[in-house]
Amino acid sequence: MIAAPRFRLSADDRRNLRTALPFIAPWIVGFFAFTLYPIVYSLYLSFTHYSGFGDATPAGFENYQHMVSDSLFWQSLGNTLYYTALAVPVGVVVAIVLALMMNQNVREVAIYRAAFYVPSILPLFALTFIFIVLLNPGFGLVDYVLGLVGLPAVNWLGDARWTKISIVLLAQLGAGGPALIFLASLRAVPAELYEAARLEGAGPLRRFYKITLPLITPVILFDLIYGTILGVQIFTPAYVLAGGTSGGGAYTTGPENSLLFYVFYLYKSAFQYSDMGYAAALAWVLFVISVVLSFAILRWSRQWVHYEGA
Amino acid sequence: MTLLPGRGITASLIAFLVVGAACSTGGGTSGAPLPGCNSGTKQALFWTSHTPPDTDSEKHIVDAFNKQSTTTCVKMVAVPGSETDIAKLTTAVRGGTGPDVYELDRFTVAERAAAGVLEDLTPFGAPALASNYLDFAWKEALFKGKPYALPDDTDARVLYYNKDMLTAAGVDVSQLDISKGAPTVDMIRTMATKLNKKVNGKYTVVGFDPRLNQGWHYTWGFAYGGSFFDAASCKVTPDDPKIVQAFKTMFWDWAGQLGVNDLQTFESTYAPDTPPLPTEQDAFLTGHLGFVVSGDWVLGWLSKYAPNLHYGITYIPVPKQGDTPATWAGGWSVVIPKGAKNSQGGWEFMKYFAGEQGQRVYTQETQHMPTWKSLLTDTSLFPGDHKLFVQQLAVAHSRPALPVGALYWDQLTIAQSSSEHHSKDPAAALKDVATTVNAKLQPFCPIAT
Numbered sequence: 001m002i003a004a005p006r007f008r009l010s011a012d013d014r015r016n017l018r019t020a021l022p023f024i025a026p027w028i029v030g031f032f033a034f035t036l037y038p039i040v041y042s043l044y045l046s047f048t049h050y051s052g053f054g055d056a057t058p059a060g061f062e063n064y065q066h067m068v069s070d071s072l073f074w075q076s077l078g079n080t081l082y083y084t085a086l087a088v089p090v091g092v093v094v095a096i097v098l099a100l101m102m103n104q105n106v107r108e109v110a111i112y113r114a115a116f117y118v119p120s121i122l123p124l125f126a127l128t129f130i131f132i133v134l135l136n137p138g139f140g141l142v143d144y145v146l147g148l149v150g151l152p153a154v155n156w157l158g159d160a161r162w163t164k165i166s167i168v169l170l171a172q173l174g175a176g177g178p179a180l181i182f183l184a185s186l187r188a189v190p191a192e193l194y195e196a197a198r199l200e201g202a203g204p205l206r207r208f209y210k211i212t213l214p215l216i217t218p219v220i221l222f223d224l225i226y227g228t229i230l231g232v233q234i235f236t237p238a239y240v241l242a243g244g245t246s247g248g249g250a251y252t253t254g255p256e257n258s259l260l261f262y263v264f265y266l267y268k269s270a271f272q273y274s275d276m277g278y279a280a281a282l283a284w285v286l287f288v289i290s291v292v293l294s295f296a297i298l299r300w301s302r303q304w305v306h307y308e309g310a
Numbered sequence: 311m312t313l314l315p316g317r318g319i320t321a322s323l324i325a326f327l328v329v330g331a332a333c334s335t336g337g338g339t340s341g342a343p344l345p346g347c348n349s350g351t352k353q354a355l356f357w358t359s360h361t362p363p364d365t366d367s368e369k370h371i372v373d374a375f376n377k378q379s380t381t382t383c384v385k386m387v388a389v390p391g392s393e394t395d396i397a398k399l400t401t402a403v404r405g406g407t408g409p410d411v412y413e414l415d416r417f418t419v420a421e422r423a424a425a426g427v428l429e430d431l432t433p434f435g436a437p438a439l440a441s442n443y444l445d446f447a448w449k450e451a452l453f454k455g456k457p458y459a460l461p462d463d464t465d466a467r468v469l470y471y472n473k474d475m476l477t478a479a480g481v482d483v484s485q486l487d488i489s490k491g492a493p494t495v496d497m498i499r500t501m502a503t504k505l506n507k508k509v510n511g512k513y514t515v516v517g518f519d520p521r522l523n524q525g526w527h528y529t530w531g532f533a534y535g536g537s538f539f540d541a542a543s544c545k546v547t548p549d550d551p552k553i554v555q556a557f558k559t560m561f562w563d564w565a566g567q568l569g570v571n572d573l574q575t576f577e578s579t580y581a582p583d584t585p586p587l588p589t590e591q592d593a594f595l596t597g598h599l600g601f602v603v604s605g606d607w608v609l610g611w612l613s614k615y616a617p618n619l620h621y622g623i624t625y626i627p628v629p630k631q632g633d634t635p636a637t638w639a640g641g642w643s644v645v646i647p648k649g650a651k652n653s654q655g656g657w658e659f660m661k662y663f664a665g666e667q668g669q670r671v672y673t674q675e676t677q678h679m680p681t682w683k684s685l686l687t688d689t690s691l692f693p694g695d696h697k698l699f700v701q702q703l704a705v706a707h708s709r710p711a712l713p714v715g716a717l718y719w720d721q722l723t724i725a726q727s728s729s730e731h732h733s734k735d736p737a738a739a740l741k742d743v744a745t746t747v748n749a750k751l752q753p754f755c756p757i758a759t
């Protein structure tokens with residue numbers, strides 16, 4: 001058995017460290033003050049009743065216990081998981097298709113790449129407003145096109161059955177980002193594999209399923225985990241679509257609460273109902289859910305992710 | 311090459327100073343007087359979440375105050391927010407960069423006071439002003455008997471109807487004359503049904519959409535004689551049988567009859583919430599609605615954007631002939647958030663803004679109603695139909711001023727939605743509201759307002 005080498009710094013290393021530390025100190029201080037401290041503080045708050053002002057009063061596990069009987073907690077969790085289960089796989093497929101299109105060997109490919117990528121850098125807030133106009137059941141482009149092909153108009157944002165699907169569609173406008181990562185992985189696939197397959201008589205579909213797809217599975221795994229973590233935090237489109245208000249809009253969280261996503265409920269608990277303790281507890285439960293989902297996907301990935309050279 | 315440690319430390323210090331300087335800006339409320347302010351005055355920051363045309367009028371009041379004040383110079387800033395969403399205020403106050411005066415929906419004053427966001431106005435002498443204000447408006451500004459706000463306006467809801475549309479449909483509009491008392495729900499339903507019109511399967515005209523505009527749970531609950539709060543037991547009572555009946559008739563039955571999805575398609579087209587249409591395209595003003603429950607501010611819209619529309623005003627429909635008509639009055643208020651840097655200056659401005667001078671300007675320019683009692687007797691402020699609204703104030707209800715007001719509103723809205731969609735029986739939905747809200751309310755009981 002070989003003993004692990006001891007970690008020792010030479011005099012040069014120590015001098016370099018002393019030089020480097022002041023340079024990275026602003027980041028370290030920032031990390032402790034603006035990231036680590038809020039994380040620890042929110043854990044503390046989750047065991048208190050706290051309005052955001054005055055003193056927090058200890059509450060033990062009350063906030064966590066309340067979730068069990070809180071129908072809005074379950075509804076928001078259900079809405080969020082429904083959305084994530086739909087948006088993440090659809091997002092992966094759309095991103096791969098976009099990447100394949102960006103990877104075509106045509107002269108204007110740079111223009112296409114830019115065109116596909118541009119929507120993903122637009123602010124989500126602005127995109128949502130554009131989407132509202134596109135999905136309007138009276139004069140929106142989407143229902144107009146559906147009408148042209150003989151399909152019935154859909155009340156995308158007013159019908160509880162379609163609101164979450166609308167947001168899944170909206171999320172695809174941001175597929176340009178992951179598509180770029182897929183594009184990089186597509187270009188890393190050795191060309192000789194395709195040549196050999198072509199010589200053996202494999203068609204484009206067969207080459208995609210037998211060569212491309214297995215070789216980009218590590219990126220698919222990354223996108224699944226990343227998409228899931230972002231998916232359970234869905235907030236902005238629902239906030240914009242539902243007006244984010246009470247007393248003004250017809251619905252505070254979409255028809256039949258269909259847009260009451262987890263983080264939206266967390267936001268309302270914190271800033272509308274002044275219940276920071278409960279909001280902090282919600283945040284920690286969401287963190288645990290994210291971790292569990294990520295590990296589940298990682299474990300599942302052993303069955304289908306192919307690491308080249310592994 | 312290795313950098314000398316001393317240089318690294320210097321660089322770090324500079325970085326800290328830059329970050330520190332960036333963090334320290336933005337919180338001050340003092341400085342050189344703004345244009346229009348008198349020299350030697352100290353700045354007070356006023357935040358409002360209103361939008362034009364209301365903010366135009368508020369700016370006029372601020373300018374008039376600045377012109378006459380020798381101590382305070384008010385800077386007005388429009389900020390994001392809404393009736394119950396005060397995220398911007400909460401985070402700013404917590405960060406020490408909040409305003410000196412904030413305009414807050416009055417029915418949430420008790421809730422924000424309970425949360426500790428607002429300053430108690432007793433030390434400023436607010437109790438001495440109580441007798442100047444309408445009683446219900448003043449009570450909404452209290453929490454545990456102490457004033458936390460000055461009420462700056464109020465409103466009332468009525469039923470507007472389009473005379474031309476109804477006449478064209480063969481309805482005798484003289485039946486709706488306000489002198490004949492409140493119409494019944496059945497009467498309005500019969501008239502409204504004649505106006506419904508569909509093109510290609512979609513409504514282009516809806517006679518009456520009971521949930522649109524001010525067709526809220528509170529509106530119909532009060533119209534049916536319901537009570538939303540029992541002070542004796544300190545419990546909310548959304549499951550009052552009269553409120554349950556209101557939900558059943560106005561949301562379950564009516565929306566069901568029109569088809570809730572068809573109704574939503576109509577609303578998304580002609581009366582969307584997000585983004586809202588410009589006022590001149592309001593569904594009632596453009597002839598897509600025959601009736602609408604709305605407030606006095608619509609008078610200003612009508613005169614500005616639809617001067618040729620022949621409209622009438624009457625009471626909100628009642629369940630049975632001869633029932634006492636009901637409406638409810640809301641309104642806003644001005645408060646001093648915790649940590650205000652110039653609270654005395656803010657108070658001076660509040661007294662003016664929510665006092666006789668400020669409310670006179672606001673009433674004249676926005677067609678809202680004042681909460682300053684003496685102004686209500688000045689008939690020159692209420693030309694034409696506006697005086698009908700003033701008469702309504704005498705019998706108007708107001709939402710219970712509770713430390714869980716926003717939660718209660720949201721829960722009622724959820725129950726309304728499930729009733730309209732027939733996903734939950736109104737009685738069961740309202741029972742759920744009672745359970746949820748009372749659980750959050752109990753720690754604040756008893757409530758002495």
